[in-house]
Amino acid sequence: MSLLQAILMGVIQGLTEFLPVSSSGHLALFQILFHANTDTGLLFSVLLHLGTLISIFVAFHKDVGRLIREGILLFIDIILNIITFFENLFLRKDLPYRRVICTAYRKFVMLILVSTIPTGIIGIVDSDLVEMSETILLIPGACLVITGILLLIADRLPDGHKTPKHVTYTNAFMVGICQGLATLPGLSRSGTTITACLASGFDRKFAVKYSFLMSIPAVLGAAILEIKDCFGAQGSELALSGGMITNYIVGMIVAAVIGYISIKTMLVIVRRKKFTGFAIYCILVGIVSVVGYFIA
Template sequence: MDTLQVIILALIQGLTEFLPISSSAHLILPAQLFGWEDQGLSFDVAVHIGSLLAVVIYFRKEIAAMLTAWLASIFKGRHSDDSKLAWWIILATIPAVVMGFITKDLVETHLRGPGVIAITTVIFGLLLWVADRMAKDELTEYQTGWRKALLIGIAQALALIPGTSRSGITMTAALMLGLKREAAARFSFLMSIPVILGAALLMTKDIVSEGHAVDWQALGLGVVLSFIAAYACIYYFLKIISRMGMTPFVIYRVALGVFLCGFIFL
């Protein structure tokens, strides 16, 4: 990978990991437009680590409070809003883990084509618009409850289909279940931590077992740039989402899906 390719892909990964616009849809664009080869597992791990560091550092106070409260709920039987939120995030992670193991080969073999990504980008973008229009805008993330958390987790499992957008589908489900826009985004971002960590660990295992070559300079640059992009994305998204709503992202998704369809099929 040359430096320009590293910069573009790292910034794309960092920005699109947390915006409801589908990172997989964006990562195929440079390859299609510039004829780039696949960036490889090592680089995928690097940019995911950058995104993971961004969300962990941004929510460091919340994570520390949840971890402390979660341990207190286990060893001391003391339950609080933070411990409940921690348990709900754990519960919401289970469907994606189960579906990941069950459908891994199916997704990698049949659902990673650009045509699928173009179609799902549009369909799930329109679903996000419906959810945003129907949103009751009542609950915070601390009022989610285990039933709603499980339903959001089931929605997250759908993000295994490329083009769906993990953040997009989880925010869609959260809005439909009555969460405020900012609360839906915060819950989605916190849910991303175990998912991104698990994905990075699995990819690392594949790298070690298959003996992939490693370009440490490219990986280091990828981590730094994806971290900066992801942190900025989280910060500004949470600042503006309550006022702006999801419509601009829906319009962008539909336009992107139409562009991909035209690029692929014409």
């Protein structure tokens, strides 16, 4: 892979990962229409995902730091409560239990964990369906139309006021289901989850923040699986030249920079209700794809 190709892939990854146009949908359409091999290799794919994770960490560094800290403290309190339970049970003590969800960020951690559960289950169950969908022009086309409709709905939903304190675990579970369904090519992950958050009454700024922060476990999980495949594959990609490694790293950095810009752009788009342009684009591309399927 040349340096120019690596930079181009980094730009595409950074834009489509966060803007509501569905990278998987466009990739599937490109593969089907042009019979092109868009496989960039497992190692480069992992680095691109790492780049988009870096952009999330930088854009929301204060929130990520608080979430990690409160997540660790939450885990410690759960362990201490388990110890207290057995002491009360076997030693006949009456020790008080610690309050586990005692801050807004601990509630935030629990909400993300609850959202991750259905996402993971759906991701495992429908993996074969997703793979099959990438080979049929009709499905990414129809999903792009659905994405466009969801974006139009998002712009017209009333402003909500829910922050972590007021978001219910049912809200988080439903948003997690939407994130799991968005693995279908053509369904934008950011567009689908942000719309689900807004429909649940989330504050608009918090809806964007929640959509991107809740993606961290899913992206990390996917990257870990790809790393395992990368090490296990025959003819491992780890035996790369120094120049190729440099190109890969440049692609990762570009994905991080463009991803950061895209996140900041999404915060403005959602706050000002400017999804219409993206919606029209997705609907038009989707309709052309669906019509093309039946003509072909």
